[in-house]
Amino acid sequence: MLEKIKKYRRLWGxxxxxxxxxxxxxxxxxxxxxxxxxIDYRSDEITxxxxxxxxSSPLYRRVFLRTGIFAIATTMLTLAISFPTAFIITKIxxxxxxxxxxxxxxxxxxxxxxxRAFAWMVLLRETGVVSYMLQVAGITSENVEFLYHNGTIMxxxxxxxxxxxxxxxxxxxxxxxxxxxxxxxDLGGNFWSTMKEVIIPHSGPGxxxxxxxxxxxxxxxYVTVTLLGGKNSLWFTENIYNQFIVRFNQNQxxxxxxxxxxxxxxxxxxxxxVTKQDMAGAM
Amino acid sequence: xxxxxNKLKSFSYWFYYGYIVLILLFTAGPLIxxxxxxxxxxxxxxxxxxxxxxxxxxxxxxxxxxxFDDVRMMSAVGTSLKVATVVTIISILLGxxxxxxxxxxxxxGKEFMYMLMLGPLVVPGVVLGTSILSxxxxxxxxxxxxxxFGAGSxxxxxxxxxxxxxxxxxxxxxxxxxxxxLRKFDISLEEAAMDLGTTQAQAIRLIxxxxxxxxxxxxxxxxxxxxxxxxxxxxxxxxxxxxxTVPIILYxxxxxxxxxQINAVSVLxxxxxxxxxxxxxxxxxxxx
Numbered sequence: 001m002l003e004k005i006k007k008y009r010r011l012w013g014x015x016x017x018x019x020x021x022x023x024x025x026x027x028x029x030x031x032x033x034x035x036x037x038x039i040d041y042r043s044d045e046i047t048x049x050x051x052x053x054x055x056s057s058p059l060y061r062r063v064f065l066r067t068g069i070f071a072i073a074t075t076m077l078t079l080a081i082s083f084p085t086a087f088i089i090t091k092i093x094x095x096x097x098x099x100x101x102x103x104x105x106x107x108x109x110x111x112x113x114x115x116r117a118f119a120w121m122v123l124l125r126e127t128g129v130v131s132y133m134l135q136v137a138g139i140t141s142e143n144v145e146f147l148y149h150n151g152t153i154m155x156x157x158x159x160x161x162x163x164x165x166x167x168x169x170x171x172x173x174x175x176x177x178x179x180x181x182x183x184x185x186d187l188g189g190n191f192w193s194t195m196k197e198v199i200i201p202h203s204g205p206g207x208x209x210x211x212x213x214x215x216x217x218x219x220x221x222y223v224t225v226t227l228l229g230g231k232n233s234l235w236f237t238e239n240i241y242n243q244f245i246v247r248f249n250q251n252q253x254x255x256x257x258x259x260x261x262x263x264x265x266x267x268x269x270x271x272x273x274v275t276k277q278d279m280a281g282a283m
Numbered sequence: 284x285x286x287x288x289n290k291l292k293s294f295s296y297w298f299y300y301g302y303i304v305l306i307l308l309f310t311a312g313p314l315i316x317x318x319x320x321x322x323x324x325x326x327x328x329x330x331x332x333x334x335x336x337x338x339x340x341x342x343x344x345x346x347x348x349x350x351f352d353d354v355r356m357m358s359a360v361g362t363s364l365k366v367a368t369v370v371t372i373i374s375i376l377l378g379x380x381x382x383x384x385x386x387x388x389x390x391x392g393k394e395f396m397y398m399l400m401l402g403p404l405v406v407p408g409v410v411l412g413t414s415i416l417s418x419x420x421x422x423x424x425x426x427x428x429x430x431x432f433g434a435g436s437x438x439x440x441x442x443x444x445x446x447x448x449x450x451x452x453x454x455x456x457x458x459x460x461x462x463x464x465l466r467k468f469d470i471s472l473e474e475a476a477m478d479l480g481t482t483q484a485q486a487i488r489l490i491x492x493x494x495x496x497x498x499x500x501x502x503x504x505x506x507x508x509x510x511x512x513x514x515x516x517x518x519x520x521x522x523x524x525x526x527x528t529v530p531i532i533l534y535x536x537x538x539x540x541x542x543x544q545i546n547a548v549s550v551l552x553x554x555x556x557x558x559x560x561x562x563x564x565x566x567x568x569x570x571x
Contacts, residue, residue, distance in 0.1 A: 014384040018396070021377050025451035026403050029414035036417055085306050088299050101303055103564075108310050110560035112512030114530045114537075115549045119313035121541060122320060122328065129316055132330045159309070220407020223514050223530075227537060237409045244519065250417050257410045264407070 037255035050255035060239060060256075067236040068263065070150075071218035074157045078165050078214050079207065081158065086169035086206075087199070091178070109163045117227040120156055121147060124228075148230040156228040161217040165210035172206030173199070212268050219264050236260055318553060321546035328543040339547035350547045356532060363528040366442065367510040370449045374506045375499060377450070378457030382465040382495075385458075403452035408515025415448050416440070416519045440522030448520040449510045456509060457502040464498030465491075501566035504559050512556070 040047040054060050089101055108116065123129045124146035131144045146152060176199065184194040200207075225235040240260065243253030320328055324336040326346075338344075343352040350356050385397055403411060423435030437443050468491060476486040492499075514530040521531050529552070533545060 011388050011390060014380050014388060015390070017377060017380045018384050018400075021381075021450070021454055022396075022399055022402070025415065025447060026406075026411075027399070029411075029418035030406075032418040032421065033410070033414040081306075084302055088303055092299050093303075101307065104307050105310055106564075107557060107560060108314055110508060110556045111314065111553055112514070112530055112556070114512070114514050114533055115317075115552055116314070118533070118537060118541075118545060118549060119317040121537070122317050122546070123313055125541065127327055127329050129320075129330055159313075162310070216405065216407070220409060220515070222409050222518070223534065227534075237407065240409055240413060241518075244413050244416065250420070253413060254417060257413055260407065261410055 033254045033257055036251050037258045039251050041249050041251040050252050051259075053252065054255060054259060063234045063239060064236050064259070064263075066234055067219065070153065070157075071215055074154050074218050075211050075215045077154065078158050078162055079211055082162055082165035082210065083169060083203075083207070085162075086166045086173055086203075089166075090170050090173040091181075105166060106163060113160050114223050114227075116160055117156055117224045120152070120159065120228060124152060147228060148232050150229075153225055153229040153233060153235075156224040157218050157221060160221070160224050161214045164213040164217060168210040168213070169203050169206040172203040176202045208272070212271065215267065216264055219260065314549075314553065317546055317549050321543060321550040323543065326543065328541045328546055339543040348544060350544050350551065353544065355527075356529075356544075356548065359527050359529045359532040362442075362526060363511050363530075366445055366449065366526070366528055367507045369446050370453055370510040371503050371506040373446070373450050374454040374457045375461075375503050377454040378461040378502055378506075379492075379495065379499065381454070381458040382461040385462050386465045386468075400455060400458055402455075404455040408452075408513070409519070411451060412448060412516040412519035415444070415451065415516075419444060419447070440520055440526065442526045444520040444522070445517050445526045445528070448516045449513055452516065453506045453509050457506050460502040460505065461495060461498050464495055468494050497566050501563050504563040504566070508556055508559055508563075512552075 037050050038046055038048065040049055054064075085105070089098055089105075093101060121128070125131070126143045126145040126147070128146070130146060131140075134140045134144060135142075180198055180202075181194060184198045189197065220237060221235070222237045222241070225233045226238060229235065236256070237260070240253050240256045243249045243256060320330075321339055322335050322337070323330070324333040324338065325331065337349075338347045339349055341349040341351045343349065381400065385393070385400075390396075419438040423438035426435030426438070427433065472490050472494075473483070473486045476490050477483060481489065511528075512530060513528075514534060517528055517531060518534070521527055529548070533548065536542075536545065
């Protein structure tokens with residue numbers, strides 16, 4: 001009996017701090033956000049108006065669609081660039097080179113996203129380094145503005161989230177025994193068929209986790225997109241910011257937040273369903 | 284080396300190395316250029332090279348304000364350090380607590396609670412920031428009307444709100460790191476200590492917490508960095524000057540244009556995060 005009481009006291013001793021943290025700083029605020037999204041900001045009455053405003057306004061819809069499509073396209077590009085990188089690091093490089101390259105890939109990610117976006121601004125702005133180089137090389141005689149294009153936003157997004165694709169893929173490639181690759185060759189496979197039949201299927205979980213993380217990061221991005229895209233970025237998170245901070249319309253902003261969250265959760269769930277992956281197992 | 288390696292290498296040895304060089308150029312190139320330009324005398328923060336200078340770090344002539352002579356920038360550095368220290372301490376305490384919860388305890392809904400714990404890291408920072416803002420806003424309003432104006436002011440955008448907002452997701456990170464370490468702990472060591480006459484509390488303090496130390500230090504460094512560099516969540520929760528962190532002030536200045544002083548700030552951040560990141564990696568290595 002005493003033992004049992006002691007056990008319960010121990011459990012609650014660690015459970016309560018956890019519940020306070022996750023409850024006060026995560027669960028209740030999100031419930032609050034959800035509730036706010038159904039309230040009219042002038043009359044305080046319950047309404048679906050904040051959502052219908054989203055669906056009836058072509059501007060909000062277009063920005064949302066644009067953000068979604070960009071996030072997906074950028075995720076695919078990131079995968080295309082990261083898979084070979086992860087493959088070369090895990091399967092080709094020797095031990096020393098592996099750790100050197102890995103360090104060089106990881107270190108920039110310790111640096112603030114803001115600084116990384118700034119570094120691209122230094123390169124790409126009108127009076128920036130790339131523009132200067134082109135003039136020195138004689139390719140152009142005037143300043144060229146590379147910022148504020150769609151392509152710039154994509155480069156910036158790939159740059160800020162690439163590592164989150166490389167690491168999960170590396171983890172799953174690490175668990176692929178080299179003898180399996182060898183066996184594929186011995187059975188008459190060539191590079192591409194081995195890639196297709198053995199290596200890529202094996203790294204499926206890593207690709208899944210990486211793509212999911214990168215997609216979420218892209219969708220929720222704010223700094224990189226607004227700095228590199230400027231006024232033309234038209235990213236959905238900007239709408240949330242504007243409603244909350246510029247227009248003081250918490251309710252509309254809350255509805256946008258809920259829409260963003262629902263969309264990302266839905267897409268992640270769908271992609272897990274389609275590829276029959278289990279997120280917990282993949283992590 | 285094994286034969287597979289050679290077969291794959293024969294595909295195109297040069298292609299592999301060329302590719303890696305390009306990737307490294309992509310990841311490190313922009314940062315290296317930013318680094319170099321912090322020491323260029325050219326006021327436009329671009330090339331051509333006009334000579335080496337440390338003016339962007341320290342100089343207080345009217346047209347050249349070095350970062351160390353910029354009062355507002357230095358106060359932002361101070362704020363960031365303060366915020367990061369408080370956030371790290373709270374997040375480490377929560378991380379250790381949560382590790383014991385998820386490794387040692389059995390309770391209904393444990394798996395669900397574990398998934399919930401990952402939530403703050405998964406939800407976009409903008410959404411996390413706005414949800415905490417709207418929640419604390421309503422509480423502050425009720426406090427004000429119940430206890431008089433100003434009672435809820437600690438829940439208004441400012442220092443403590445930034446701290447709370449950052450703890451929400453930084454504690455997830457520390458929990459993950461410390462939980463992973465605690466899972467490796469052989470509980471019989473603790474039992475042995477208790478057989479030798481210690482209480483459980485003593486055993487945990489003397490044996491288990493000591494075992495957790497590398498992970499705790501590693502997690503603390505990561506927490507400090509996460510806090511110091513956070514923008515998305517902080518942006519919504521910072522108010523007056525006492526909560527303007529370095530990323531916030533940098534962002535507001537970047538909207539007006541680029542000065543070499545920002546390059547200098549970048550250099551400072553790169554060097555300090557480089558050192559801290561290296562240390563964290565070292566501690567995580569000793570973790571295995």
